[in-house]
Amino acid sequence: MAELGLTGFAAEVFDGPRVELPQMLDAREHRASEQARLIAEVPGASSLLCVTMAIPGPVKTSRVLKRVFDHLMALAVSAFGAEQIVAQSTLGGPTGTEALLLTTLDARKLKRLMVKLEESDPCGRLVDLDVFDCKANGLRPLTRTELGFAPRTCLICGGEAKACARSRTHSVKEMQEKIAIIIQEGGFEDCGKQSDVH
Numbered sequence: 001m002a003e004l005g006l007t008g009f010a011a012e013v014f015d016g017p018r019v020e021l022p023q024m025l026d027a028r029e030h031r032a033s034e035q036a037r038l039i040a041e042v043p044g045a046s047s048l049l050c051v052t053m054a055i056p057g058p059v060k061t062s063r064v065l066k067r068v069f070d071h072l073m074a075l076a077v078s079a080f081g082a083e084q085i086v087a088q089s090t091l092g093g094p095t096g097t098e099a100l101l102l103t104t105l106d107a108r109k110l111k112r113l114m115v116k117l118e119e120s121d122p123c124g125r126l127v128d129l130d131v132f133d134c135k136a137n138g139l140r141p142l143t144r145t146e147l148g149f150a151p152r153t154c155l156i157c158g159g160e161a162k163a164c165a166r167s168r169t170h171s172v173k174e175m176q177e178k179i180a181i182i183i184q185e186g187g188f189e190d191c192g193k194q195s196d197v198h
C-alpha cells in the first residue's frame with residue numbers, strides 16, 4: 001500500500017507494508033543476535049559488514065527499494081571482492097532487507113571502502129554500510145569520524161544528518177519525496193513496474 005499523500009514515482013517507491021516501532025525494535029534485536037552468531041561460528045574473521053537501507057517513515061521496503069538494495073549490495077561486494085567473505089546471512093521482511101557479511105578484510109580498510117561507496121554512487125546515501133571490528137572488545141560499528149571522514153549529511157538541507165533526525169527538522173513526506181528523486185536520478189525509475197522484481 002502506497003504512502004498517503006505521495007504521487008507519481010514516489011508512490012511507487014513507498015508502495016509497501018507499513019511497520020510500527022515494535023517491529024523495528026524486534027528486527028534490530030534479531031540483527032544483533034545474528035551478528036553475534038556469525039562471529040561466534042567463524043572466530044577467525046576480521047570484520048563484519050552490516051548492510052541496511054536508511055529509509056525514514058513507516059514503509060521500509062518495496063519492489064523499488066529492494067532493487068536499490070540489491071544494486072548497492074552488489075557494489076559493496078565488488079568493492080572488496082567476494083573471495084573475502086567467509087560467512088553471510090540475509091534477513092528481511094516488512095522492516096527491510098538486510099545482509100550480514102563476515103570478511104577477512106581489516107575493519108578500517110573495509111570501512112574506508114564502504115564510505116567511498118556511500119559517497120560515489122547516486123543511491124549510496126540511502127544505505128547504511130556499518131562495519132564492525134571482530135577483533136575489538138565489544139561489538140560496535142566503526143564511525144566515519146574516527147577514520148577522519150565528515151559525518152553523513154542530511155538529504156534535504158546538507159546539514160549533519162543525525163542532528164536533523166534528532167530534531168525532526170524535515171517531515172517524513174519531504175524525505176520520502178527526496179529519496180524518490182535520488183532513486184530516479186540513480187536510474188531506477190522503471191524498476192517498480194518490472195514483473196521480475198521480488
